[in-house]
Every structure is written in structure tokens, then in C-alpha cells.
Amino acid sequence: MQFKDPANQSFASLSPAVWRASTVVFDNFEDFINRKSRQPDGYSYGITGTPTSRQLERRVAELENARHCVVLPSGQAALMTAVMAFVRGGDHLLISDSCYGALKTFARKWLSQMGVEVEFYPPTIDAGIEALIRPNTRMICLEAPGTVTMEMQDVAAIVATAKKYGVKTMMDNTWASPLYYRPLDQGIDLSIEAATKMFGGHSDLLMGTISLNDADDYAILRETQSILGQNTSPEDCFLVLRGLDTFALRLQHQSASTREVAAWLAEQPQIEQVLFPVLESDPGHAIWKQQFSGNGCLFSFIFKPAAEGAISAFFNALQHFPIGASWGGTHSLIAYYPASQQQARAFTPTQEAIIRISIGLEDADLLIADLQQALEAWQQSAG
Template identity: 50%
Template sequence: MPPQAHVSPEAPNDQFRSLSPAVWRASTVLFDTVADFTSRKDRLFDGYTYGVTGTPTTRALEERVAALEGAHHCVAVPSGQAALCLIALSLLEAGDHVLIADSAYGPLRTFARDYLQRFGIEHDTFDPLAGAGLASWLRPQTKLVFLESPGSITMEMQDIPAIVEVTRTAGVRTVLDNSWASPLGFRGIPVGVDIVVEAASKLLSGHSDLLLGTIATDSRSLYEAFRTTQSVLGQAVSAEDCFLALRGMDTLEVRYSHQCASALAVASALTSHDAVTEVLFPPRPGDRSHTRWAASFTGGGCVLSFVPHFHSDAAIHQFFSALRVFQIGASWGGVHSLAAYYPETEQRKRKHCAFSAGIVRLSIGLEPSGKLIADLEQALHAAGALPS
């Protein structure tokens, strides 16, 4: 029997239309001629060369995120942490120096300490409240400053406009992890941040069912550096995850509005509770970081923290055991509310932390705020009922 001719599936004709984006899967990308194949690397930045660098589904997500960020370019990578690491590997070399906000994502600091230093790249952590005072940390060898505002556990707000002014004068690039606020709450590119990272696993996708990160920039040269590194390191993302993120972004504004309002209601309720020493949520009037939040941000977030006033470790365990609506887990931005605990030993590892106590972090989902507040109140009561 003669071999059957291979038939490549074609895109639907104009008689088919759908509200859902197509999921284009590919490892191999086909070319019309051998000339197109041998010159395929010329398409790395503006076309398709191999599945690692994406398909039309990937590009649809990247274009949508770039537009939301107010940027010209975007690269999708497997996670938010992958985005941060890829930026460092793209732009740094032996002899360079990096500054990282002391409140930034822990694995980023670990990456700098345990991996970048192997290649002769030094780093320091700086006080996230430094603002224009960041100038005193800069060296002639400083190439990147990593920001995260607010810090996702201790909620310090950074004075991003002041930091951008200082770094631009010094010729140092800034990287902002903007996962807490999302582009709906703050857009870093228009105010001068060079590179903005989103852990798209969180608010952008919104359903706690995928891992994805995005890197947005206005600079064509930076974009080309990131796309090249993504290709060389094989940092591919799946078309299915890009599709899910695109679907999640369809409801982002509605989810964000509800979750921010609920988080503010929860934060306000906790403020007056006897078992709570302090609530950390910058959008709340009276919060220690509220002034800086109000100066630059137009939206809240769905993550808040509080310092519990418990008499023992047993009380902490009792609090989490008593929760019925909140579930114990990391991350945020999904439709289900989460609670996590960061012991005082975690705060003491940092050089510039204002807290020496354990911290409870809450991620607020789509449940009614009254139901969440009642769950926290009964759990706090259960913990407080234990003998000291």
C-alpha cells in the first residue's frame, strides 16, 4: 500500500468564527521553502521558528499583556520566578552588581545568593523604604535593581517614581515584580520602570491552575535579549496555559474589583480585633504604607497580612485548624481564599525588616466578604480560647 500523503491542518476559513482563541500546539514549525528554513533565525523576534519561542496562542497572550502594561513588547515564560531569573541571566555578567529589595520574593534573593554569585555577580539587599535614598546603595558596577511593591508578605510600599529617577540618572535598569497590584492597579512602564514582571499564575489567570510569568518592556533591545535567552534556555510555555491565561484575563477586571473590595473589608474588620496586633494592607486608610500607595497606585490588591497576638505556637495551629472557608496554601489571585503563616524566624533572616513576629497572610478570593470575616473571627476566637 502506498504511503498516505501528509495533510497539514489549515486554519479555519472565514466561515468559522469563535469567541475563544485557538490553541495552537507545536514543537515543529513548518516552512514553505528551504530558504525560509535556513534563514529561520531571522524570525526569532517577529515570527515563528520553533515551538520553544511560541505559537500564535503564545503571541496572543504576549500582545494582550503588553497592551495592558502599556508596553510595546512581552515575553511569556514558565513562571514568575523564571521571569526574574531569565532577566538576570540575559543582562548580567561577571563583575556586575545587583540590588534587590529586602521585601522581594524570597526565591529571587536565593537565586542571587546561591547561583549568581557562582558567576562573579555580587548582590545586596536594600531597605524597601529607601526611596531616593537608594542612591547610597548604588555602585559603579550596579546594573539592575529588583523591586517589588508592596512586599508580598510584609507589605512595604516602595517609592517607585523616586527610585526610577535615581536609577535613570545612574544608568541602572529597574525591574518591578508587579504581581500584587497587576497592571489594573499600577502600570510601571509608563512611569519609567524598564522591565515589569507579572506572575501570571496569580491574578491574570485567576484560577490557581497554571504556572506562567510575563516580562514586559518598551525597549526593543531588551525584548530581543529576553527572547534570545528564552530560546537558548528552552523556557517554553504551553499553548494550553496561554489559552487559560487569556480566558482568565477576560474576567480579570471583574474579579479584581470584587477581590480588592473584599480585601479592604476584611482588613478593616481585623483592625479592631483584640487578637490582632497590626493589619498590613496599604489600601486601608491608616495603614503605615497608605500614603505611598495612594501616591502611585489606582487599585488595591487581594493580598493582606496581619500580625496575630497569640500567646503560644499552639494558638497559631489552633487558628489554622479552625478555619473553614480559608484553605491553607501559598500564592494568591485565585477565586478561593487562602491563608498562610510566616514564622518570626522568616522575618529575622532579612536585614531590613520592621517585623520580628510571625505573620499571617491572606489571599482573598470571590467568597462573600461577610463569610470570610466570620470565618476569621471564629478562628481567632478559637485560638484565643486556649490557655496561655
């Protein structure tokens, strides 16, 4: 793809231009007076975007098979903005208990104080969600698999129920990405991606995207993005555009390595359970196999009961897994989620501590060897 200077068609580059702007200027008085009519696609003020962000929105929309896309300054911002655009006081909001923690906190501590009836539902309720629908149910928030506990949701069954009652649906699809699952093709109204993860791919930026097909909803989202001041840096948009050039190759490699590492880990005697829907032993495997065409680079596992210091010994022995709470970049990462966090949930598949792993571009054998020696350190401290 070539990017041309609109003022000089003799110049073309393989790299997109970085258009910086807070102020947009106009050719004449009439254009300025009618500047609001340029939205949702045009340019009226820097906060609603520049040609750089529009280029990224078009690229993401193509990936999602969407008509429209809005980029926001983080995946978290995308989730909050998607809800704020359409949910009002007096509405009923259904959120999967395995959704991203910040979304649940926002709903519990803010939306509920604004008159929204917030209800968390079991991630595996599937078609049973019909029993939770009320006359004022406005939106259902999904994530498949769950952020930490990796529960799969029967998206098709939930969408069918939502369509039946005219309820809007929003899905965080960051794990599978549009390469392995396209929510809009399955009837989801708003597809959310944390572009921080696989789209950017290098752990050096924050961004989120909302993709959709309905033109009226798109206008509402663009207005909400503007009113909330959710501007995205053109430099970060450039980096995500660059990341998208290698996205498919990175995901293919990371997905294969993730399957290899997860399968190996599931066979180790120190491990109680690997939470990864790709494994046939996982409760969500049948849904994943039926509805998804591939897997992300993230999975979790649970240790068998052991002495208190065993998990610390495991983490401190690792040499190729930095400890960090993000994922999706070129470097592998590992994170810890204490038992208390699971026990505080209304609907949880485990009461135990969870270790979450993101697989990067390193050689799978190297990562397995590192986990092996860390498991030995765990064993020595397990008691």
C-alpha cells in the same frame, strides 16, 4: 474579539485556537536557512512560541501599555529570566529585601557564585538608594508591596535615581496588576507579572510575563527565553487568555472584599498589626495612595503575643480558608510564615510570625464570620 483560521477566513470563533508545536516547518530552503531572522516576534521553533502564546503576549502588552511581552512558564521563571538576560559577572545587582524569596535565593546561591555582586537593600530606602549605586550597578529589582511583609516602595524616587545613573529597573507588579499600576508608564524598564495569580485566576496553572518597551531589550529577552528553554504550554496560554476575560471583574470584587476584611481584622483585639498599605495606619499608605489607583487581594497580619498553640488553634478552626502559599485565585487562601523567617532577613519590619491572607470571590461577610470564630479559638488557646 474573534479568532479566525488563517487558512479558512469563513470560520471565526470567540475562543482563541490552541496551536501546539515543537517543530516549525518552512515553505522553502531559504526560509529555513534564515529562520533565526524571524525572531523575536516570528516562529522558528516551538520553544519560542506559537500563535497562541503570541496572542497572549499581545493581550498582556495591551494591559501593561507595553510594546512587547514575553510569556514564561511561571512568575518565578519570569523574575529569573529578566535578571539572567541582562546581568553578567562583574555587575552589581540591587534587590529589595522584600522581593520574592526565590529571586533572593537565586541571587545569593547562584548569581553571587557567577561573579555578580549581589546586594539587598531596605525596601523603604526610596530616594536613599542613590547611596548604594556603584559604577558597575546594572539592575535594581523592586516589588511593591513586598511579597509577605507588604512594604511599599517609592517607585518614582527609585526610578529617578536609576535613570540618572543608567541603571535598568525590574519590578514585580503582581499585587496591583496593570489595572491598578502600570510600571512602564512610570519609567520601569521590565514589568513582571505572575500570571499564575490574577491573570489566570483559578489556581490551576503556572505562568509569568515580562513586559517592556525597548526593542533591543526585547530581542535579548526572547533569545534568553529560547536559550534557557523557557517554553510555555499553549493550553496554559489558552487558559490565561480565558482568565483575562473576567480579570477586571474578579479583581474589582476581590479588591473591595479585601479592603473590607482587612479593615475589620485591624479592629480585632487579638491582632497586633495588619500589614496592608490601603489602611491609613500602614507606613506605606501615603506612597500607595499617591502612586497606585487600587489594591490587590493580598495582605498580612501579626497576632499579639500568645501561647505557642494559639496560632495552630486559629488555623485549624478555619472552614473557608484553605491553607496554601499561593494567592490571586477565586478561592480565599491563608498561609503562615514563622518568626524565624523574618528574623533571618537583613531588613525586616517585624521579628514576629506573619499570617498572609488572599481574598477570593466568596462573600466578605462569610469570610469575616470564619475569621471571627477562628479568632475565638485563638483566644481560648492564647493563655
